[in-house]
Amino acid sequence: MAGEDTTVRRRGRRPGGQDTRTALIEAARAVFGESGFDGATVRVIATRAGVDAAMVNHWFGSKEGLFAQAVLKLPFDPHELLAELKDGPDDEFGRRIVRTFLTRWDGAGGEVFQALVRSVAGHEQAALVLRSFFQSFFTKVIAGLGSDRVELRTSLCASQLVGMGLVRYVAKFEPMASSDIEPLVTAIAPTVQRYLTGDID
């Protein structure tokens, strides 16, 4: 893990090209993911990055600025995500989507999703980014599949996927919190598939 320095930090510029800006962004993703925007403190983030809290203001202007760079400016875009999923039969699109979301959420970069969901209550812009992401992604998917009522279907897909994330990673319902990915894919995929192309009225 990072930040295990027992040496007393000296004042002034540090030797070596240690990229504290990047270290701060990574620490911020982790801490915002664990505590949300309101719960996270600048001091905790800086400590985890092995750096003084004033660095946040120096590099990002404010806590808000750091949140904007680390979380709101997503480290992946709907376009690229969609490209990964296009290949395969249409009637398994829901399956691929659920698997991809769970895999990303579990792995590297998942802290950003957690930070978004955990901050959506108190941070208006987090809600905005979450909406934009799902709209951008599912609008393309649903239109590509030739379904009607694109916006409603998008909301429905978002409700199931965001709910899945909240229950698994935040509220930690068992057995969903500790389950392997594949059983969840099998259970949830039909829901998403119906929201994408099936009967919704």
Added chain:
Amino acid sequence: MAGEDTTVRRRGRRPGGQDTRTALIEAARAVFGESGFDGATVRVIATRAGVDAAMVNHWFGSKEGLFAQAVLKLPFDPHELLAELKDGPDDEFGRRIVRTFLTRWDGAGGEVFQALVRSVAGHEQAALVLRSFFQSFFTKVIAGLGSDRVELRTSLCASQLVGMGLVRYVAKFEPMASSDIEPLVTAIAPTVQRYLTGDID
């Protein structure tokens, strides 16, 4: 609305049997529902109740204590909720559940649900109460319907319903945020129905 007094409040005990304890609880439900536990401040709650902030500590010991009484001690119990839903065909159980959740969430007492979901990120006990409620409720429902894998089905139902609440009331995805209840019931009920009694593997 309450709290529209333009008269300068005098010090000391108030005349008349004004129940400030109850006023505080109602104001707390509203404010916690809008801002979550972290976002809500004692002053805002007290002001909305038309009372000084010190009353929170006098009546409930702390902000935590007020949250416990107003939100964590739910103003309804799974038992009673289940009684309302038992009547009707089994294959429309999901339909009745979704409709009931949306109706309650929209109406009186819905602030408590919103407060729970909005606080689940930062408040560990809010997550606990949310889990307990869904477990207590759906364990009875699913067992009553004779399905297996009760815990997994409970988690799945919770994921769809919590996600629905988050998308509709907190993140405010359109058109789900402004939709009437019935179209949502029609769209989501099949999901819950399958999680209750259908194939999940």
Added chain:
DNA sequence: GGATGAATTCAAGGATTGTTGAATTTCGCG
């Protein structure tokens, strides 16, 4: 009707947090 106790407000304490300016050290360039 007067005394005791409860309810309420006010003002301030104590803790935490985001932010800023000065001091200090190192890097990079001439």
Added chain:
DNA sequence: CGCGAAATTCAACAATCCTTGAATTCATCC
């Protein structure tokens, strides 16, 4: 090698926020 610019830490400030104790007013009971 020397000098200016950038990076980093430290200490402190200002703003909140929850909490508490004293002062004040009303209710209740004898």
